[in-house]
Amino acid sequence: MFEVVAFYLFAVLTIAMFTITVVTKNALYALSSLAAGMIFISAFFFLLNADFLGVVQIVVYTGAVMALYAFGMMFFDSISDVEEKISNPRLAFFLTGIVALLVVLILLAPIVSSNIIASYPIHNEYSNTADVGLILFTKFLVPFEVAAVMLLVAMIGGIILAGKKMDTDASSLEAEQDHHHCDFNTKDIK
Amino acid sequence: MENYLYLALFAPLVGALFATLFSNSKKAQIVGIITSLLLATSMVASLILLAHVYTTEQIIHVNMMDWISIGHVYIPFGFIVDQVSVTMMVVVTIVSTMVHIHSNGYMDHDKSFNRFFAWLSAFVFSMLILVMSDNFAGLFIGWEGVGLCSWGLIGFWYHKEDIAHSKDLTKSPFSTLSPYSAVSPSWAANEAFIMNRVADLGMLIGMFLIFWNLGTLQYDEVFANIGMLSHELVVAIAIFLFIGAMGKSAQFPFNTWLANAMEGPTPVSALIHAATMVTAGVYLVVRANEIFTIVPEVGYFIAGLGAFVAIGAASMALVATNMKKIIAYSTLSQLGYMFVAAGLGAYWVALFHLATHAFFKSVLFLGAGNVMHAMNDEINIKNMGGLRKHMPYTALIMTVASLALAGIFPLAGFFSKDMILESAFANEAYILWTVLWITAGLTAFYSFRLVMYVFYGKENYHNLGYHPHESYGYVIAAMTPLAILAVIAGWFEEEFVEFITMSLPVWEGHLEHNTHYMLIGVTSAIAIIGVAFAVFKYLKNGTYFSSSMHKRFCYKVLANQYYLPHLWEKVVVKPYYKLSVYCWKKVDMKIIDAIVDGIAKIIYTGGAEGRAIQTGNLSSALKLMVGGVFILLTLILFFGLTK
Amino acid sequence: MMVTLNDYLILSTIIFMIGLFGVVKRKNLLMLFFSTEIMLNAVNIGFVAIGKFHQDLSGQMFAFFIIAIAASEVAIGLGLLILWFKRKNTIDLDSLQQMRG
Numbered sequence: 001m002f003e004v005v006a007f008y009l010f011a012v013l014t015i016a017m018f019t020i021t022v023v024t025k026n027a028l029y030a031l032s033s034l035a036a037g038m039i040f041i042s043a044f045f046f047l048l049n050a051d052f053l054g055v056v057q058i059v060v061y062t063g064a065v066m067a068l069y070a071f072g073m074m075f076f077d078s079i080s081d082v083e084e085k086i087s088n089p090r091l092a093f094f095l096t097g098i099v100a101l102l103v104v105l106i107l108l109a110p111i112v113s114s115n116i117i118a119s120y121p122i123h124n125e126y127s128n129t130a131d132v133g134l135i136l137f138t139k140f141l142v143p144f145e146v147a148a149v150m151l152l153v154a155m156i157g158g159i160i161l162a163g164k165k166m167d168t169d170a171s172s173l174e175a176e177q178d179h180h181h182c183d184f185n186t187k188d189i190k
Numbered sequence: 191m192e193n194y195l196y197l198a199l200f201a202p203l204v205g206a207l208f209a210t211l212f213s214n215s216k217k218a219q220i221v222g223i224i225t226s227l228l229l230a231t232s233m234v235a236s237l238i239l240l241a242h243v244y245t246t247e248q249i250i251h252v253n254m255m256d257w258i259s260i261g262h263v264y265i266p267f268g269f270i271v272d273q274v275s276v277t278m279m280v281v282v283t284i285v286s287t288m289v290h291i292h293s294n295g296y297m298d299h300d301k302s303f304n305r306f307f308a309w310l311s312a313f314v315f316s317m318l319i320l321v322m323s324d325n326f327a328g329l330f331i332g333w334e335g336v337g338l339c340s341w342g343l344i345g346f347w348y349h350k351e352d353i354a355h356s357k358d359l360t361k362s363p364f365s366t367l368s369p370y371s372a373v374s375p376s377w378a379a380n381e382a383f384i385m386n387r388v389a390d391l392g393m394l395i396g397m398f399l400i401f402w403n404l405g406t407l408q409y410d411e412v413f414a415n416i417g418m419l420s421h422e423l424v425v426a427i428a429i430f431l432f433i434g435a436m437g438k439s440a441q442f443p444f445n446t447w448l449a450n451a452m453e454g455p456t457p458v459s460a461l462i463h464a465a466t467m468v469t470a471g472v473y474l475v476v477r478a479n480e481i482f483t484i485v486p487e488v489g490y491f492i493a494g495l496g497a498f499v500a501i502g503a504a505s506m507a508l509v510a511t512n513m514k515k516i517i518a519y520s521t522l523s524q525l526g527y528m529f530v531a532a533g534l535g536a537y538w539v540a541l542f543h544l545a546t547h548a549f550f551k552s553v554l555f556l557g558a559g560n561v562m563h564a565m566n567d568e569i570n571i572k573n574m575g576g577l578r579k580h581m582p583y584t585a586l587i588m589t590v591a592s593l594a595l596a597g598i599f600p601l602a603g604f605f606s607k608d609m610i611l612e613s614a615f616a617n618e619a620y621i622l623w624t625v626l627w628i629t630a631g632l633t634a635f636y637s638f639r640l641v642m643y644v645f646y647g648k649e650n651y652h653n654l655g656y657h658p659h660e661s662y663g664y665v666i667a668a669m670t671p672l673a674i675l676a677v678i679a680g681w682f683e684e685e686f687v688e689f690i691t692m693s694l695p696v697w698e699g700h701l702e703h704n705t706h707y708m709l710i711g712v713t714s715a716i717a718i719i720g721v722a723f724a725v726f727k728y729l730k731n732g733t734y735f736s737s738s739m740h741k742r743f744c745y746k747v748l749a750n751q752y753y754l755p756h757l758w759e760k761v762v763v764k765p766y767y768k769l770s771v772y773c774w775k776k777v778d779m780k781i782i783d784a785i786v787d788g789i790a791k792i793i794y795t796g797g798a799e800g801r802a803i804q805t806g807n808l809s810s811a812l813k814l815m816v817g818g819v820f821i822l823l824t825l826i827l828f829f830g831l832t833k
Numbered sequence: 834m835m836v837t838l839n840d841y842l843i844l845s846t847i848i849f850m851i852g853l854f855g856v857v858k859r860k861n862l863l864m865l866f867f868s869t870e871i872m873l874n875a876v877n878i879g880f881v882a883i884g885k886f887h888q889d890l891s892g893q894m895f896a897f898f899i900i901a902i903a904a905s906e907v908a909i910g911l912g913l914l915i916l917w918f919k920r921k922n923t924i925d926l927d928s929l930q931q932m933r934g
Contacts (some may be wrong), residue, residue, distance in 0.1 A: 003835075003836055004834055004835070004836055007836045007840065011844050014844075014848060015847060015848065015851065018848055018851045018852070018871050019851055021855065021864075021867055021868070021871065022851055022852070022854055022855030022858065022859065022864070022867075022868055022871070027861070027863060027864070030864060030867055031867070034867050034870065034871070037871070037874070038870075038874065041874050041877070041878060044841075044878050044881075045877075045878075045881060048841075048881050048882055048884075048885045049885060050881050050884075050885070050893050050896075052893070053877075053881060053893050053896055053897060053900075056897065056900060057877075057900065060900055060901075060904055061870075061874070061900060061903070061904075064904060065870070065903065065904055065907050068907050068908060068911055069863075069866070069867075069907070069911070071911075072863070072911040072914065072915065073863070075915050075918060076863065076918060076924060089858065091813070092813070092854060092857040092858045093854070095813065095816050095817060095820065095857060096816070096850050096853050096854040096857060097850075098820055099816060099819060099820050099823065099850065099853065100846060100847070100849075100850040100853075102820065102823040102824060102827060103823060103846050103849070103850075104842075104843060104846050105827060106823060106826060106827055106830070107839075107842045107843075107846065118887055118888050118889035118890075118891075119889060119891055120889055120890040120891050120894070121888050121889060121890070122884075122885070122888045122889065122890055128893075131890060132890065132893060132894075132897075135890050135894060136894065136897070140894050143898060147898055147901045147902070150901075150902070150905055151901065151904070151905050153905075154904075154905030154906075154908050154909055155905075155908070157908075157909050157912070158908045158909060158912050161909070161912035161913060161915075161916060162912055162915070805930065806929070806930040806931060807926070807927055807929070807930055808926050808929045809857075809860055809926045809927065812856050812857055812865075813857050816853060816856070816857055
């Protein structure tokens with residue numbers, strides 16, 4: 001009973017939040033509602049007995065990713081309303097609706113039903129975190145390491161992208177600064 | 191010995207290739223000399239092979255390499271030198287060598303000198319492949335090769351314009367009284383090639399029938415097994431093969447091309463239309479004698495057709511004033527003789543006549559070439575006369591050759607023609623004999639009509655401003671061996687029979703001695719009468735047919751070649767032309783081109799329209815992605831449900 | 834009344850469609866990124882739900898890796914976005930037209 005109520009409540013809330021994200025003209029509203037939506041999604045994870053994942057969702061997604069977006073937003077002009085000219089809004093509705101229908105049909109079809117044998121069964125004796133940890137570091141070790149390398153690459157990529165060398169404005173700025181620096185030195189000696 | 195075979199076969203090819211290198215250049219005398227020398231080597235090799243085959247009675251059979259070897263089809267490039275083919279080789283190479291040397295003089299001032307020798311040597315090579323091949327496929331290769339080279343040689347002066355048709359007999363290209371042998375050289379070449387091609391279809395069908403039923407095209411295997419086929423099938427094969435022979439040897443109804451082929455240079459006529467290409471048909475019948483012996487009814491048809499052609503051609507030569515056409519008609523007539531002999535089963539007689547005819551006919555053409563060269567290419571015999579004084583050697587040679595053609599003892603033509611008449615009589619084909627006998631008289635008459643008009647009598651050319659002179663020494667020297675052969679070839683009849691019947695069936699005319707001598711007497715009589723009539727009438731009147739004759743219907747019919755070219759033009763050429771234009775305009779341009787262009791246009795428009803997708807705009811790209819997802823999901827649903 | 838797998842899947846689909854709608858409709862690059870995030874999250878829900886209802890941990894594992902990938906994607910994406918903004922001074926989607934066909 002409790003579960004059902006929680007499910008529907010969070011479902012409504014999530015859908016509402018995400019709808020605001022895609023519909024609103026204000027960038028800040030979009031960002032905030034997105035963050036809220038993420039939190040509500042983690043609620044779903046808790047409902048589904050995926051405790052570890054729920055916490056990870058909050059920490060990584062809402063915490064890190066949203067923070068990244070927030071920092072990114074600072075670069076852009078966020079106060080003014082985002083003006084968008086859309087050629088054909090009806091087309092967008094139509095396409096999306098049809099695709100939704102199809103996906104639902106597919107998922108409801110008898111494929112998603114019986115005869116699925118669990119490869120990594122859930123053990124209910126110990127907690128979910130322990131379970132996840134066991135599987136992650138044994139069966140999924142290689143993907144884990146690869147994901148780690150990928151994060152490393154992303155980090156390096158991010159540094160390089162944001163670094164001064166990639167930026168034509170920054171290089172001239174740096175040259176100016178060096179110039180000043182040299183001047184200062186000569187003045188100092190005199 | 192095999193080396194001599196390859197030498198004889200490939201020397202002309204080397205000459206042709208060498209001359210081709212210079213085809214588009216100015217006249218280079220070295221081309222003529224080298225090709226003639228190479229032909230001479232081929233001739234020597236053929237003579238050596240003849241000596242070898244004659245003395246040792248050994249047949250040389252080589253398999254040079256495999257050509258087609260797929261599944262059940264095995265056709266090699268094989269060559270055989272047996273009695274029949276060595277006879278043909280000797281005839282072909284001797285005549286070709288003399289023609290090559292003569293051409294050096296005749297084509298002296300022609301600017302396409304080199305190209306001429308290229309085509310000529312290539313022709314000899316094809317002809318040698320034809321006679322030396324040991325299977326029908328090789329024969330066909332040579333067959334087509336001579337057809338092609340004949341096209342190139344007849345249409346040698348292809349830049350000459352077409353002559354319009356006209357009712358005036360002295361100007362129409364279809365009349366034997368006009369200076370034009372055909373509408374134009376390229377027209378004549380096309381006519382020759384196309385007529386040959388149409389007949390070749392018959393030959394191909396014959397070959398296909400042979401292959402389909404016997405599984406091989408090799409002569410020895412075919413002839414060994416031909417008896418196993420049903421009679422109707424062999425009749426069909428024989429008829430189809432003969433149709434091919436009809437095309438090459440210009441039997442009715444494929445005969446118009448031969449007279450029109452006189453548009454080409456005269457040495458070409460000497461080589462191709464006297465000695466070699468037109469005899470290919472006779473060679474085919476002789477080579478395939480084992481097929482024709484099984485079906486004598488086809489043989490009778492061949493003989494009948496041959497006799498018909500003989501007398502028809504002789505009649506057309508009676509009134510012609512175009513010198514080369516007269517000689518061409520006499521070739522046609524003599525081919526008829528050969529086919530009569532072959533049809534009646536006397537194959538060695540046909541071959542014998544082929545050889546002797548090659549000698550005297552080619553030298554007749556070469557002499558005519560000399561006359562034309564001396565008279566600035568004048569071709570109307572009525573515009574000549576009295577050339578004996580200026581061109582004594584040519585006159586002597588041509589007179590001798592004409593005597594041989596008429597069949598006067600002891601020249602070569604007497605022996606061979608007489609054998610043919612004897613074969614007709616011995617087979618109790620009396621109608622054929624009568625036809626051939628009359629033709630012999632006509633032949634004698636018109637050949638001496640030609641000689642009289644050209645070499646004797648009043649000199650008619652002074653108002654045309656010609657200054658005739660004898661040809662170069664080497665040209666006369668080249669014609670002399672042929673003339674000598676025309677005289678003596680008949681004396682070797684017995685040796686020839688003994689030699690050739692090792693390959694060909696023996697045939698003897700079983701006539702009593704009295705009948706035999708009576709026939710000889712009668713034949714010689716009509717020949718001598720023909721000659722005498724020609725000589726004396728000319729000496730008396732200066733002309734043969736009075737001007738009142740000129741208006742008569744029969745004169746007109748003969749002068750127009752029995753209206754056969756007109757018939758061809760109306761019945762075959764014009765409707766076919768209309769059909770071709772229709773196919774071009776309606777079928778090709780509207781349907782086929784439309785389809786091909788349409789396909790291209792669809793792809794092109796599709797691409798141009800599809801370009802709109804790649805706007806570079808990310809938003810539309812995303813929309814397209816969603817669209818694609820939609821399509822994929824539909825497919826999944828569709829196929830998932832149908833499972 | 835229990836919450837069945839179908840309910841979770843329908844929910845996942847609805848959220849995915851919202852994200853898809855945003856991707857198609859939005860012209861602002863940043864909003865586009867947001868919509869992508871929504872889609873990823875929807876998929877996560879779907880995976881975990883299926884995992885739980887079939888007693889399989891693979892769903893959670895997959896969702897875990899998706900989170901990792903999404904995070905790195907955001908990092909790089911924002912970096913590129915900032916660079917683009919510095920060049921063109923706009924983050925309108927229609928300005929990304931350089932790869933015209």
